[in-house]
Amino acid sequence: MKEQEGxxxxxxxxxxxxxxxxxxxxxxxxxxxxxxHLAAVMAERALSHSKGKPDFINIKVESAPEPLRxxxxxxxxxEASTPEEGWAVARKLLAADEIDRIDEIIALFRETxxxxxxxxxxxxxxxxxxxxPARGVRATFMDEEGSAEHGFSAEKNHFAEALVLATKVANAxxxxxxxxxxxxxxxxxxYVASRRIGYARITCLKEKGDPAGGRIFLYRGPHEKVxxxxxxxxxxxxxxxxxxxxxxxxxxxxxxxxxxxxxRELAEIHTAGLWRTxxxxxxxxxxxxxxxxxxLAEDPRxxxxxxxAISKFGAGSGASRLxxxxxxxxxxxxxxxxxxxxxxxxxxxxxxxxxxxxxISAFVGKGDAVFSDELNHASIVDGCRxxxxxxxxxRHNDMDDLAAKMSxxxxxxxxxxxxxxxxxMDGDILDLPRFLELCRANGVISMIxxxxxxxxxxxxxxxxxxxxxTGHPDILMGTLSKALGSEGGYVCASRTVCDYLRxxxxxxxxxxxxxPGSAAAADAALAILEGHPELARAVREKARMFAAGLSALxxxxxxxxxxxxxxVGDERKAMEIAARLESEGFLVPAIxxxxxxxxxxxxxxxxxxxxxxxxxxxLAAAIARIGTAL
Ligand code: WAQ
Ligand code: MG
Numbered sequence: 001m002k003e004q005e006g007x008x009x010x011x012x013x014x015x016x017x018x019x020x021x022x023x024x025x026x027x028x029x030x031x032x033x034x035x036x037h038l039a040a041v042m043a044e045r046a047l048s049h050s051k052g053k054p055d056f057i058n059i060k061v062e063s064a065p066e067p068l069r070x071x072x073x074x075x076x077x078x079e080a081s082t083p084e085e086g087w088a089v090a091r092k093l094l095a096a097d098e099i100d101r102i103d104e105i106i107a108l109f110r111e112t113x114x115x116x117x118x119x120x121x122x123x124x125x126x127x128x129x130x131x132x133p134a135r136g137v138r139a140t141f142m143d144e145e146g147s148a149e150h151g152f153s154a155e156k157n158h159f160a161e162a163l164v165l166a167t168k169v170a171n172a173x174x175x176x177x178x179x180x181x182x183x184x185x186x187x188x189x190x191y192v193a194s195r196r197i198g199y200a201r202i203t204c205l206k207e208k209g210d211p212a213g214g215r216i217f218l219y220r221g222p223h224e225k226v227x228x229x230x231x232x233x234x235x236x237x238x239x240x241x242x243x244x245x246x247x248x249x250x251x252x253x254x255x256x257x258x259x260x261x262x263x264r265e266l267a268e269i270h271t272a273g274l275w276r277t278x279x280x281x282x283x284x285x286x287x288x289x290x291x292x293x294x295x296l297a298e299d300p301r302x303x304x305x306x307x308x309a310i311s312k313f314g315a316g317s318g319a320s321r322l323x324x325x326x327x328x329x330x331x332x333x334x335x336x337x338x339x340x341x342x343x344x345x346x347x348x349x350x351x352x353x354x355x356x357x358x359x360i361s362a363f364v365g366k367g368d369a370v371f372s373d374e375l376n377h378a379s380i381v382d383g384c385r386x387x388x389x390x391x392x393x394x395r396h397n398d399m400d401d402l403a404a405k406m407s408x409x410x411x412x413x414x415x416x417x418x419x420x421x422x423x424x425m426d427g428d429i430l431d432l433p434r435f436l437e438l439c440r441a442n443g444v445i446s447m448i449x450x451x452x453x454x455x456x457x458x459x460x461x462x463x464x465x466x467x468x469x470t471g472h473p474d475i476l477m478g479t480l481s482k483a484l485g486s487e488g489g490y491v492c493a494s495r496t497v498c499d500y501l502r503x504x505x506x507x508x509x510x511x512x513x514x515x516p517g518s519a520a521a522a523d524a525a526l527a528i529l530e531g532h533p534e535l536a537r538a539v540r541e542k543a544r545m546f547a548a549g550l551s552a553l554x555x556x557x558x559x560x561x562x563x564x565x566x567x568v569g570d571e572r573k574a575m576e577i578a579a580r581l582e583s584e585g586f587l588v589p590a591i592x593x594x595x596x597x598x599x600x601x602x603x604x605x606x607x608x609x610x611x612x613x614x615x616x617x618x619l620a621a622a623i624a625r626i627g628t629a630l
Contacts, residue, residue, distance in 0.1 A: 007031045009064040011141055011237070012038050016046035016054035022116060024049045026156065027140055029064050029239060034148035037270035044154040044277070050186065067237040069145060073167045074198035075244050083188075086205040090179065090192050093200050099123055099177055099218060109179060112136065112214030120230070123176050123218040129226045137217065137233055142168045145239040151267050158187050159201070160243065166193035168238040174221035174229045181205045183213025194218075273571035274592055285587040286615045288605045293456050293562045294535050295610030296485030296525040306486070309520030317513035322502070325513025329520040336526050337490050340462065341476055345498035348490045348519065350511045352451055352479035353379040355489025357386060358505030359477060360418060363445060364389035369412040371405055371444065373397060373419045375426060378595075380418055380449060389416075396423075399434040406442045415444040421464040422452035425596050425604060427543075427563030429457065432468045439473070446473035455483025455529050456562045461536030483529070486522035488514045535609050543607040546616045553624035565591075566603040566623060573630060574601035580626045586619050 009029055016023045024046055030038055039059050046057045078093075080086035091102050099105070104126055112119045117136025120129040130137045142164050144150065162180060169175055170193055177197070181190035190205035206212060219229060269275055296302050309329050319325040330348055338346040349355035360383030364370050368389040372380060375396045384391045390412065392405040402417065409415065417439050419430045430448060439446035450463045458466025461483070465472055475497060480488040491501060501508060529535060539562045547557040547564050557564050568574040574590035581588050581603075592601045603623065607616065 007033075009067065009237075010035055011060075011062050011064040012042060013060045013062075013140065014042035014046055014057065015060075016049065016057045018052060018055045023051045023054045024156070026161070027143065028147055028152070029067065029141065029143035029237065030148040033271075034267065035061060037267045037275075038148070038152055040270060040275065041152045041154050041266075045156065048154060050184075064141060065235070065237040067239045069239050069241050070167055070171050071242050072163055072199075072240050072244060073170055073193060073195075075163065075201065076198060077201045077203065080202055080204040083204055083206050086190070086202045089200075089202050090190075090205070093192050093197050094177055094179075097177055097194050097196050101126060105179070105216065105218070109181075109214055109216060110212070112216060113183070113212045115214060118178075118180075118215035118217050120217050120219055120226070122223070123220045127223075129219055129223065131230070136215070137230055139165050139169055139233045141235060141237040143239060144243045145241045148267070151262065151265065153262065153266075156184075158182055158184070158189070162191060163199050163243065164238075164240045166191065166199050167240045168236075169193075169217055169233060170195045171238075172217075172229050172232045174219050174225065175217055175233075176220045177218040178216065179218075180215045181213050183211060185209050185211045273575065274594075282582070282587060285582065285585055286611075286619070287587040288607065288611065288619060289587045289589050290608075291452065291482035291606060292485055292610075293452075293483040293539050293606070293608050294485070294525075294529065295608050296483065296528060298610075299485065299525070299528065301528060302485050302521045302524045305524035306517035306521035310515075310517040313516040315515075315517070317516055319513065320509060320511060321513045322509055327513070327516045327519075329516045329523060330514060333519045333523040333526075334490075336523055337492055340526060340530065341472070341478075341492040342462075343472060343476065343492040343494065345495045346490055346492045347498045347501050347505075347508065348480070348488055348514050349505075349508055350488060350514045352449075352477075352481060352489035353382075354507035354511060355477050355479070355491055356380050356449060357383045358507035359447065359475060359491055359501060360384055360416065361387040361506065362501055362504035363387075363447075363475070364414055364416045367412060368414040368416070369409045371402060371409075371415070371417040373423075373430075375423050376418065376420050377424055377449060377451070380420070384418075396426075397428065397431055399431050399438060402435070403438055406438060406444060415442070416447060417444045418447040418449070420452070421448045421450045422457060422561040422563065424452050424563065425591055425602070426565050427559040427561045429453070429464060429467070429560045432464050432473075433470050436470055436473060445475065447475035447477060448473045450476060450478035451482055452561060452563060454478045456536050456539055458536060460533035461529050480518065480522035480525075484522045484525040486518045486525060488518050488522060539607060539609040542609070542611055542613070542616060545613070546605065546607055546620055549617055549620035550623060553620060555624050555627055562607045564605040564607065566605060566627070568601050568603060568627070569599055571598075571601045574603060576630060577603060577623070577626050581619075581622055584622050586622060588619070588623075 011029050013027045015025045046054055078089045094102050115136040117138035120137045177194040179192050188206050189203050191201045193199045313327045317325040334346040356379035364387045366388045370384050370389045371392045372384050374393050394405045395401040421430050453463045455461045457464050476492045480486045543559050543562045547559050550557040571592045578590035588603050591604045
């Protein structure tokens with residue numbers, strides 16, 4: 001019973017417009033279970049159309065009538081390099097189909113431009129038969145058989161959609177032919193079709209960039225019966241079987257064919273509640289979402305430093321660091337980072353991800369060993385994978401397990417242990433003293449990632465070594481994109497380590513140098529942090545206050561840094577809470593697999609020195625209220 005229900009067919013029709021002008025439309029017929037994902041894909045298609053953002057999107061879901069299953073028309077492709085050549089091909093094909101007044105019909109074609117539907121024309125007398133000539137006749141209730149299993153793409157597949165329509169219409173009573181040209185300015189392939197011709201693609205019917213497009217259905221038969229034809233075209237549900245794979249022509253190179261299957265995977269992602277979209281950051285919300293822990297990304301001094309460096313040195317650095325990309329802001333920043341962290345030398349990468357990828361893969365390789373915390377950031381995980389070293393993953397922050405793994409590991413040339421200093425999705429901190437001690441005792445290179453520690457941990461924001469009062473690890477990595485308000489990654493270490501990276505870290509060697517504006521901005525932020533050592537303590541204090549407030553309201557939360565995870569578990573529930581918080585004016589991200597384990601979804605609240613105490617209290621109250629109600 002339940003299964004039957006899941007298979008019941010629905011028609012989904014999407015229509016998007018702006019100021020009343022049509023932008024995009026689509027229809028699919030799918031089983032009940034595929035409806036939610038498809039509705040999302042349709043909305044996405046509407047929102048990303050090349051004609052611009054719609055102000056109105058209508059997605060209509062209705063139960064589909066009993067379908068007729070019809071085999072797809074036979075497809076042929078006719079190459080044409082100009083519209084003239086293309087229309088000559090169309091004439092020849094239609095002539096072979098006993099349509100005589102072809103030139104007059106083609107002359108009428110331009111009258112269909114701008115119509116939402118197709119012109120329905122008596123093939124012999126050229127009378128127009130559609131009840132509403134301004135709108136035309138619209139074919140609906142049609143799709144490929146099994147389209148849900150093939151998956152959907154937010155991109156329009158002109159060929160497949162047109163072949164479905166042409167197959168349905170060619171099988172309508174009295175229809176003897178069809179002519180079609182897309183109104184998509186970028187799509188110049190059109191077609192003529194009938195049961196006899198099949199689906200004949202013509203690779204050029206108009207110039208690229210031309211927004212003209214239209215359709216004619218040709219009818220032959222008694223006019224009293226045209227109503228049946230229109231009914232069939234508009235209401236009969238048709239599923240087209242045996243759709244060919246995407247045609248390979250000079251125009252599309254078979255590209256869509258190669259990408260079949262991606263849509264199915266996306267549908268699975270959606271069904272699991274793991275669908276992700278890129279969206280513009282909403283404005284006007286109280287943000288507890290980013291990593292700008294000290295509010296320095298918005299600081300006028302930091303912004304001015306970036307602008308000044310860009311006007312002096314250019315918008316891009318123009319080459320890799322080792323060629324001609326090294327500019328004064330890079331060297332200044334590296335000097336200051338080394339001084340700030342108390343190391344001999346420092347090296348800046350274009351991103352934190354690259355710093356981890358490049359450093360780990362430079363230090364260990366085949367035959368080496370790397371020990372990595374199970375909750376380390378993806379860039380560390382990817383660095384370990386790229387290195388081809390044997391990877392030993394130890395339980396989160398469990399130094400006994402790390403010790404055990406170190407003694408289990410066989411003879412390796414070089415060994416490296418790497419850990420986040422502050423864990424980005426949990427907000428807890430590495431047991432650095434024991435970590436360093438284990439590395440020292442076992443002859444293992446130590447590396448920590450201070451992405452979320454710099455500017456936050458330690459009495460004056462110098463990081464985890466200051467917090468614990470320990471010495472440095474061999475490799476101290478961090479980012480410029482969090483408390484330092486800019487972007488990029490860095491390694492602070494001995495001269496030897498940094499020289500080694502300059503010669504061996506491929507992301508450093510083969511990336512264009514870090515943007516000079518970003519370098520100067522980070523440098524300015526670092527100067528502010530050095531001038532205001534109280535900022536780090538302030539942000540941690542606020543985060544502790546938030547966690548305590550939440551706990552007092554019955555939602556357990558704790559933190560040692562600026563990050564406060566609020567555990568939810570279920571992915572959809574986490575998304576729902578985040579959406580409700582947003583409607584109350586708070587921006588808080590829901591974090592799901594693969595960023596965290598499946599079933600360990602959470603809200604990730606990040607506190608900034610710029611967050612005000614009233615907002616922090618209000619957020620705790622809102623989370624407690626929404627979380628308890630759900
Ligand atoms: N029913 C009737 N007419 C329609 C419909 C419909 N459901 N949808 C569109 N039209 C009319 C309308 O006047 C449009 O301006 C015109 O057809 C063109 O529609 O094998 O994309 O959706 O690669 O822009 C041909 C593919 C693509 C050739 C055609 O048409 C190939 C296309 P569009
Ligand atoms: Mg179109």
